[in-house]
Amino acid sequence: MEKFFRRNFAGYAFLSPWLIGFFLLAIGPILASLYLSFTKYNIVRPPQWIGLDNFVYMFEFDDRFKKALQVTFTFVVISVPAKLIFALGVAMALDKGIRAIGWYRALFYLPSILGGSIAVAILWRQLFNYDGVINGILRLFGGDGPYWLADPKYSLWTLIVLAVWQFGSPMLTFLAGLRAIPQELYEAAEIDAAGPVRKFFAITVPLLAPVIFFNLVLQMIEAFKSFSGAFIISGGSGAPLDSLLFFTVYLYEEAFSYLRMGYASALAWVLLVIIAAFTAIAFWTSKYWVHYENERG
């Protein structure tokens, strides 16, 4: 033990800022939130233990909780595949070796850096306003655009478009993956008279599967946690008619508008379980479609 300590002391010493931060700023609040999820807590008064009441209320009586789940699932199910397909498409176009590729890579990545920012969400609001740029363009072509943000039929789509627009980071990963596919395979396929579609499904997709899987899991988690766009565009309330009531927006509203911190903590743990479950499902199904080159099968 003593030997272990002496040998590793320097390492732990150098790690200590991170370790202290991890225990104080991550583990501590996580445990506190687990405890609070079993309490009624309005911040000012001490928390009051109520057992499973928060969870019972959530699943049995809370219609907005169900609505929030529905909105979030819709968003994840549509935006994640759309974003990945779009990212792959752009990556394949860039892979063809166009000039100034570095410049394009930076340009396409830019929205991902800006994407989570409040400024972009506000900009999005302006673009999709009834008097905004999007409808201005539609009017040029003689159409009359809808009330994108005020009409629950369209509002979620504006956020899905916003999410797809932030395709930069999966695109870069795809690009790296594409570069790693040996060109000989395509050449061999061409000799066998395979068309582009055949080449895509027989070579690109299987060899890219690990990268697709990586992007899928990462983007799915991102999408479940997505917050700032919906928060800004809906004015913090999930409006119109709760069509933008993302799970995180609902959680925030319960916590900070209505001071139900205990209930909000319970919501946060439900979200954690959902994300964990979906990630586990993704890993489980990956056995059947993701193969790694160094695997012996």
Next chain:
Amino acid sequence: MSKLNRRLFLGAAGSVVALSALGRPAFAQGTQIRHFWWGNPERDRRTFAVIDIFNQKNPNITVSGETLGFADYFTKLTTQIAGGNMPDVIQQGYGVLFEYIANGAVVPLDDYVGKSLDISRIDQSAIDAGTVDGKFYALSIGANSHMAIYNTRLYEEAGITIGEGADFDPYGYTYDDLARIGAQIKEATGVAGTEDNTADYQNFSDFIAQKGVAMFNEDGTYGATQEIVEEYWSTWQKTREAGATPAGPESAGLAGVSDLSQLGVVTGKAATSYVWSNQLVGAQGLVEDPLGAAMYPNTPEMIPGSIIQPSQFVCLTRDSVDPEAATAYMSAFINDLDMTGVLGLERGIPSNSDVRAALEPTLSAAEAVSVAFFDAIQGKTAALAPPPPSGSNEVEQTFERVAVSVLLGEKSIPEVAKDFLAQAKAILARA
């Protein structure tokens, strides 16, 4: 680290900063007081100027100002409560104040009255409004009421005469008058005559009173009935169908938005908007055309609906570092003639009679409109209701949310009304 230690540390750090900035001895700086309010550019400008005056007059107290828009204000306050670092002096409104008092975030002022805090010239009604269970908690800055503000140029262009017995009587017009006048303005100027209040809870609360019902019954249950909610939405639907308002979906996009810059009279999308009376000064700062002031529309029975209530309070928080200094600042904020002179009427009609008298000769045009409005509504308003029960805030937001489906025509009015009342009941039961 205990709270006290961190305070001392922050205080010391603050003094060092002040020392380096001003070159004064650290200990002569004395106390640091933080004042936090929700505002708009006009209010912020005035309040920071007031703080400067106070700091000059009181070299041993340093007040620093913090401000946010209304939408973010309470969120930040909530995190500060959790962190145990609320500013010393905070702004509160009649709606949520009582939840803060009940939860102990705001503390009584009784110990300081007559010492650091002078309330001898404050209207008794204002003191009563800040008193709960015999304890005095909240210092009212000024009086407030619901106000319709209208673009006088557009009214003129549409040929509408204003005054008692004219086309538009600002202190005695009905919803039918509004629909008629609104359509006339739209016809003449292309601008909708009025904003659509289907999702406006302030207007709805007036309407409840105009129907002769209290918003909350004695037992804390919700006062509005299915018939009243339906009638309210139908009234606005008629106004909309008369062509007096912007299109339903356009109004839906603004439901729950409280920013002055988004008001119809400011954006030029409507000739009439609905605000708290103290917001007139801020709104006028954003519009070139002179604004006029009117009461909210009434039903043909003309039962008073609007109330005169404290616009805002300044309160002392549980976390105050130095309540003596904080209350001295609060006292100056409502009594000192130099400071109140800068504030003017931006936070409502002052509760201190001396301050009112001193302000009179200096009023701006918008402020003069505001004073004339207050004179005119005396005797035409309803009695101040007891403080709303907890959960009322959530009922209000629920109203604004579900009313959107009326504006979009998604569901029938009776259906939405039923849905709203069911939710209000559930919220009040859970609170």
